[in-house]
Amino acid sequence: MTILILSDVHGNWPALQAVLAAEPAVDQILCLGDLVNYGPQPVECVQWAMDTLSSDWLVQGNHDRAVARDESSRSSAAYQALAVATQQATLPLFTPQMKQFLAGLQPVQRFLLDSAVCQACHAVPSDPLYHYLTETSPVPLWESELNLAQVLDLTPAELFDACTRKHRLNLPRPDPTPDRGQETRQPEALT
Numbered sequence: 001m002t003i004l005i006l007s008d009v010h011g012n013w014p015a016l017q018a019v020l021a022a023e024p025a026v027d028q029i030l031c032l033g034d035l036v037n038y039g040p041q042p043v044e045c046v047q048w049a050m051d052t053l054s055s056d057w058l059v060q061g062n063h064d065r066a067v068a069r070d071e072s073s074r075s076s077a078a079y080q081a082l083a084v085a086t087q088q089a090t091l092p093l094f095t096p097q098m099k100q101f102l103a104g105l106q107p108v109q110r111f112l113l114d115s116a117v118c119q120a121c122h123a124v125p126s127d128p129l130y131h132y133l134t135e136t137s138p139v140p141l142w143e144s145e146l147n148l149a150q151v152l153d154l155t156p157a158e159l160f161d162a163c164t165r166k167h168r169l170n171l172p173r174p175d176p177t178p179d180r181g182q183e184t185r186q187p188e189a190l191t
Contacts, residue, residue, distance in 0.1 A: 001113070007032035007122070010063065011039025011090065016048065029053060033061025033122035036102070037073060037086050046098045060105035061122040062129045067091060068103035074130050 004026040009016050035049055036042035049058060066073035067087060075083040094102075107128040108121045121128035124145045133141055 008034045011042030013041035013044040034063045037063035064102045
């Protein structure tokens with residue numbers, strides 16, 4: 001299965017179109033949030049997501065939540081002014097259905113990929129909307145996020161934690177313990 005992982009589109013409709021054109025032969029698209037803010041065409045990006053993506057393969061980012069609830073995105077200080085300005089400028093453009101769509105997105109999604117139970121979030125398991133680690137964050141912090149996800153029993157088998165702030169996938173060793181009653185969504189595309 002070929003999966004295209006998108007993240008932090010931020011209203012950049014031409015860039016999203018370019019990525020989709022460059023990768024036309026994918027089986028599934030996983031979108032890790034932040035369709036809106038910063039860029040000038042968030043309405044087009046949200047409409048595309050509403051028309052194209054399965055909600056089981058789409059997570060809410062902090063900017064999606066901010067637009068849906070008309071609240072702060074809690075961006076870092078360096079980006080806060082831009083986030084506020086673009087949110088104020090574009091908020092009136094969203095239909096009530098678009099805001100409801102963004103509000104209904106979940107900050108964490110679990111799904112099956114082959115036989116692996118996977119988890120996707122916009123940031124990190126301990127705070128899936130707002131906390132992030134950088135390339136310079138110590139390895140123990142990255143490991144603590146993976147350990148926390150396992151301690152909280154966020155997934156009963158292999159953990160696939162897509163941390164978009166790092167833009168890399170963290171694949172720990174499989175957990176051989178059986179499912180402990182954790183509900184796992186199985187998207188129709190995989191059944």
